[in-house]
Amino acid sequence: MLRVAFLKLTSCFGCLNQALVALLTSEDLLSKYEIAYFTELGTISKDNYDLVLVEGSVTNTRQERQLEEFRARSKTLVALGTCAVQGGVHSLRAGEDFEEVKKAVYPFPQKIDVYSEPKPVSEIVKVDFFLPGCPVKGEAVVNMLRKYAIGGLPLILPESVCSECKRKGLTCVMVSQGIPCLGPITVSGCGALCPSFQRGCYGCYGLRTWDLNEVKLERFIDKVNKLGAPGSMIQTALRGYGYKSFKYVKGR
Amino acid sequence: MDQAKFEPLIRVEGEGEIAVIIDGENRVRDVEYHITEAPRFFEYIVRNKHYTTVPDLVSRICGLCGSSYTLGAAKAFEECLGVDVPLEVEQYRAVVHLAERIKSHMIHIGLLNLPDLIGARTFMDLAERNPELFKAIIELVKLSELLMKSIGGRIHNVVSIQVGGVTKLISREEASKLNKIMRRTFNPLLVKFADFMLSLETYPSEKQDLILCSVYEDEYPHMSTRIECNDMIMNAYDFYERTVEVLQRENKTALLYKISGKPYVVGPIARFNKHMDKLAPETVDLLKQYGWYRKLDNVFQGAIARFAEIHDAAVEITDFLESYEATSFISKAEPIKISEIGTCVHAIEAPRGILYHRYTVDQQGIVMAANLVTPTAQNLVAMEEIGRGKVLKRTLSEDIIDTLRRVAVAFDPCITCSVHSIPVKISKV
Numbered sequence: 001m002l003r004v005a006f007l008k009l010t011s012c013f014g015c016l017n018q019a020l021v022a023l024l025t026s027e028d029l030l031s032k033y034e035i036a037y038f039t040e041l042g043t044i045s046k047d048n049y050d051l052v053l054v055e056g057s058v059t060n061t062r063q064e065r066q067l068e069e070f071r072a073r074s075k076t077l078v079a080l081g082t083c084a085v086q087g088g089v090h091s092l093r094a095g096e097d098f099e100e101v102k103k104a105v106y107p108f109p110q111k112i113d114v115y116s117e118p119k120p121v122s123e124i125v126k127v128d129f130f131l132p133g134c135p136v137k138g139e140a141v142v143n144m145l146r147k148y149a150i151g152g153l154p155l156i157l158p159e160s161v162c163s164e165c166k167r168k169g170l171t172c173v174m175v176s177q178g179i180p181c182l183g184p185i186t187v188s189g190c191g192a193l194c195p196s197f198q199r200g201c202y203g204c205y206g207l208r209t210w211d212l213n214e215v216k217l218e219r220f221i222d223k224v225n226k227l228g229a230p231g232s233m234i235q236t237a238l239r240g241y242g243y244k245s246f247k248y249v250k251g252r
Numbered sequence: 253m254d255q256a257k258f259e260p261l262i263r264v265e266g267e268g269e270i271a272v273i274i275d276g277e278n279r280v281r282d283v284e285y286h287i288t289e290a291p292r293f294f295e296y297i298v299r300n301k302h303y304t305t306v307p308d309l310v311s312r313i314c315g316l317c318g319s320s321y322t323l324g325a326a327k328a329f330e331e332c333l334g335v336d337v338p339l340e341v342e343q344y345r346a347v348v349h350l351a352e353r354i355k356s357h358m359i360h361i362g363l364l365n366l367p368d369l370i371g372a373r374t375f376m377d378l379a380e381r382n383p384e385l386f387k388a389i390i391e392l393v394k395l396s397e398l399l400m401k402s403i404g405g406r407i408h409n410v411v412s413i414q415v416g417g418v419t420k421l422i423s424r425e426e427a428s429k430l431n432k433i434m435r436r437t438f439n440p441l442l443v444k445f446a447d448f449m450l451s452l453e454t455y456p457s458e459k460q461d462l463i464l465c466s467v468y469e470d471e472y473p474h475m476s477t478r479i480e481c482n483d484m485i486m487n488a489y490d491f492y493e494r495t496v497e498v499l500q501r502e503n504k505t506a507l508l509y510k511i512s513g514k515p516y517v518v519g520p521i522a523r524f525n526k527h528m529d530k531l532a533p534e535t536v537d538l539l540k541q542y543g544w545y546r547k548l549d550n551v552f553q554g555a556i557a558r559f560a561e562i563h564d565a566a567v568e569i570t571d572f573l574e575s576y577e578a579t580s581f582i583s584k585a586e587p588i589k590i591s592e593i594g595t596c597v598h599a600i601e602a603p604r605g606i607l608y609h610r611y612t613v614d615q616q617g618i619v620m621a622a623n624l625v626t627p628t629a630q631n632l633v634a635m636e637e638i639g640r641g642k643v644l645k646r647t648l649s650e651d652i653i654d655t656l657r658r659v660a661v662a663f664d665p666c667i668t669c670s671v672h673s674i675p676v677k678i679s680k681v
Contacts, residue, residue, distance in 0.1 A: 010290040014315025014408040017359070021407075025394050035376060041363060042374040059290045089312045090292035104296035104621075106507070114290055135315060135408045138397075197411045199419040202308060204409065230302035232618075236309060240297070 002050040002149060005037035007070050009063045010118060011056025011088065014135035015081035016040070019053055022138035023145065032149045049074040051148060053141075057083045057090070057118035064124055071125040076153075078144065079121040082134040082241050086206040087118045089134070091243035092236065094118070120244050129153045132187050134204035134241060140189060158210050160184050161201050164192035173200055180229030182237050185212060185220055200229075203237030207245040268665065270639075270656050278648045283640045283656060285632060295622045303329045303596075303617045304415055310609075310624070311409045316359070319352045319400075319410045320602035321609075327475060328598035328609045329415045333590060333617075340577075341417045346474060347572050348404045348413060349600075350565035355396040355407065356603035357520070357558040360664045361449070362389035365555050368658055369454050388445050395438045399569065402430055424578050431573035434566065442566055443538070449559045450542035460550040460638065463514055464522035465630075467599045467606055472530040472564060473523045475600040480526065481516060488599040492608045492625055508633045509625070515633035518605025519664070521548055524557035532567035535560055551638065551662045558664075590615045602627055604664055628665040635663050 004023075006016050020038065023029050036045045037052075052074040058064050071077055079085045087094075093101045098116040102109035121127055131140055140154075147154050161183035165172060173195050174181040181200030183192070187208055194201045221234055268289070273282040294313050298306050307325040311318035323345055330337055337345075363375045366389075372378040379386040397407045402422060404410030412418045422430075466473040467488075468480035479491040486495065499508045510516070525547045528536070539545040544556050596611040605627030612621045639659040643652045 010292060012312055012315035012318075012408075014312075014318065017315050018408065021359075021393060021397065024390055041376065042367065043376060059292075063290065089309065090294070090297065092297040093293050096296075101293050101296045104299065105291065105293050134312065135406070138407075193405050194411050197405050197420045199411065199414070202305070204308075230304055232301035232305045236301070236305055240309075 001034040002032060003036040003045075003048070004033045004145075005049040005052040005070065005074065006035070006040075007037070007052055007054045007066070008039070009054065009056030009067065009084070009121075010059040010090065011081070011083045013040075013055070015055040015084075015133065016053070018135045018138045019055075019080060019141045022141045026142050026145075029142065029145050029149070033145065047073070051076045051078065053078050053080045054084050054121050055080045057087050057120055058124055059115050059118050060113045062113065064119075067121065067124050076128045076148065077121075077125060078129045078131060079127045080131050080141070081136045082132050082204060082206045083118070084121045085130045085132045086241065086245055087120050087243040089204075089236065089240040091118050092240040094239070094243060118243075130156075131189075132205045133189055137189060137191070157188070158208070159188045160208055161186045161188050161190065161192055161195070161205075164188050164190070165195050168192050168196065170195050173198065174224075174227065178227050180224040180227040180233065182224070182233070185217065186237070186242075202233055204241050207238070207242030209245040268660070270653070270660065272643075272648065272652070272656065274648050279645050280643045280648060280652060283636060283643060285636050285639065285660060287628075287632075295624055298611070298619050298622045301619050303333070303611070303613055303619060306611065306619060307413060307415060308409070308411075313624070313626075314602075315408050316356050317352060317602040317604065317607075318408045319348050319404060319413065320600050320607050322410060322413045323349055324475065324598050324600035324602075324607055324609045325611070326413055326415045327600070328596040328611055329613070331477065331598060332594040332596035332613070333415075335416050337417050341421075343572060344403070344418055344421060345413055347569055348400065348410055349474060350569055351396060351399040351403060353603050354562050354565050354569075355393065355400060357562050358389065358393045358396055360603075361555050361558050361562075362393065364661055364664070365558075368661055369452055369555065371454070385445075385448060388441055388448075392438070392441055392445065395433065395441075398433065399430065402426060421578050422576075424576060427573045427576040427578070431570065431576075434570040434573060439566055439570065442563060446538055446542070446559065446563065449555065450539070450544055455556070456552040457549055462521075462551075462634065463511060463516040464525055465511075465516050465518050465606060466522045466526060467601055470530075472527050473601045475598065477597060477599065479599060479606065481511060487597075488608060489595070489597045489610065492599075492623070493610070496625075507629060509630045510633055515637050516630065517551070517634045518627050518630050519554070520557035520561055520603075520605075521551055521554045522605065523601060524548060524560055528560070531560060531564045534567050535564040538563060551634075552658070554662055554664070590617055593620075604628060605630060628663075631663050631665065635659060635665065 008016055035043050036049055052070050058067060082088050094117040144154050170192055173179040179200045182203040183201040185207055186201050186203045187205040189205050269286040271284040271286055272280055275281050298309055307322040310321040310325050313321055367375055367378050372381060400407045404412050412420055463482055465479060465481040467476040468478040468485050469476040477488050478485055479488050497510045536545055539560055548556055594613050596613060598609050600607050607627060608625040610623040611619050613619055639656045642655050646652055
């Protein structure tokens with residue numbers, strides 16, 4: 001039996017729940033994996049693990065230590081979901097006056113052990129595999145667990161949401177209906193979910209990083225702006241879900 | 253000398269800790285439930301965002317009840333911006349909300365609460381002891397996910413709900429397929445599960461005097477702009493912005509909510525005890541068969557309310573699918589003219605209780621300020637008072653820790669979405 005741990009950092013529990021349900025509903029996997037650490041289920045074995053799935057980004061020193069500890073006790077570490085991979089939507093506070101941020105939520109902001117800017121998991125420890133998604137897709141977790149059980153990790157095709165639309169035979173919502181869609185700059189993996197629901201992609205899987213540059217990005221943003229995309233749609237994708245990739249694009 | 257003992261809270265969603273303060277004779281002097289979840293400042297990050305992007309954004313607050321956030325936000329904006337949503341579309345969105353209620357309750361009962369009720373340590377122990385029950389739970393969870401995926405796109409962060417309506421409706425063929433699944437698989441399995449849940453004799457029977465609050469409407473509570481607390485009914489804005497006291501514990505940073513200095517309870521038990529007569533007739537009949545059509549005595553019986561709500565939701569969804577006519581209405585999210593700064597308010601019954609939204613928007617439709625009050629944050633004081641009442645002055649033992657943990661699990665605290673709660677640094681006294 002492979003020992004798998006589920007570790008939650010700063011996040012919503014959505015990805016770990018997806019992963020848990022995916023595992024529990026796949027009989028073949030239940031005979032291969034032992035859930036060694038999952039606080040929600042009440043299993044908190046602290047020995048070594050074969051695999052640890054990490055949800056969320058790192059926002060305080062306690063989490064940083066915990067992550068290092070889990071890395072040291074695991075053969076393989078997977079960053080699960082957009083928060084773990086690129087920082088996630090709560091990165092939208094990054095770069096703002098942090099005292100103002102705290103004041104907006106708490107009437108008496110005091111000493112809070114939290115970073116002004118969330119860190120992706122890979123900024124703290126070595127990550128063996130990245131699985132983006134907000135939330136991560138259950139099927140993708142099942143595929144990964146199956147592949148891992150036979151001694152490997154899935155192959156990643158670097159492509160945008162557009163290629164998923166093409167494969168599904170969906171008519172482009174942007175070209176045919178003028179709906180602003182961030183599919184061209186967004187990492188694939190969702191199965192072109194939003195376009196298949198007659199709406200534009202809003203970038204929750206994070207940005208493509210391998211072949212985008214600032215010029216291409218600016219040009220694309222101009223295009224969706226002309227279609228009437230609200231500024232906050234682009235802001236949420238670039239400075240939220242795909243925050244760290246945007247920094248990469250910016251060459252910072 | 254005083255000592256403090258801290259235990260990680262297991263079998264709750266999110267991260268929390270129980271702090272037990274004991275005196276020199278090892279007797280419990282105080283109990284505090286701590287939320288160690290790191291804050292994500294959602295009320296800040298929705299600022300300066302156009303209202304059309306907010307429903308998807310706030311969905312990220314909770315991985316278990318995201319569609320309550322999405323729908324609650326959409327409804328808040330629709331009401332204050334004067335957007336009409338046709339009744340059939342409203343019902344369609346309610347189905348997403350009901351499916352989420354089923355999913356969330358099934359996960360709580362099956363994976364988190366049942367082990368306590370049958371004396372198993374974890375869900376995996378339960379699976380070993382009762383493989384058939386395990387299979388039924390997994391199958392029900394799976395089917396609730398299928399429902400959410402078909403109607404909402406995925407099980408968290410649904411994509412079909414927008415301000416103004418939905419982006420896409422399922423076809424009549426899809427609806428009839430789902431209807432068949434509900435009738436042939438889900439509903440019969442649920443009746444089997446009922447026989448197990450409702451015949452269990454391990455629900456504690458002590459009486460608890462609780463102030464119960466839920467949204468107020470003519471039907472079983474789902475969403476409204478009014479709140480009912482015991483016998484008092486008022487609008488949600490007055491309740492949350494004027495009546496409820498928001499307190500900050502001395503030297504601590506978690507926010508606590510009270511009414512007239514007293515804790516109150518939101519969630520399944522509040523909805524059930526006050527509105528059980530509005531449940532589906534089929535649900536009422538089933539409860540009567542097992543002697544559970546009566547007010548629940550305490551929060552430990554909350555599983556009964558959750559089960560009743562799963563059943564009621566299943567009946568409602570099946571009826572909806574049965575008579576489903578795909579309408580041609582699709583929300584186009586047309587730009588709305590905003591005449592003045594608006595205060596957009598809505599209260600929605602998330603699986604764990606009332607979720608209050610308030611957004612202030614300017615004439616360009618940009619959010620200037622927001623206030624979100626989550627169910628778990630509201631239940632925290634009651635959770636602590638009940639826990640404290642059960643263990644105060646008793647000598648510390650494994651049993652005490654277990655009791656305190658059970659109190660927390662009974663409330664089904666989804667700590668993840670308690671955006672008002674801040675991690676507490678723990679040090680020995």
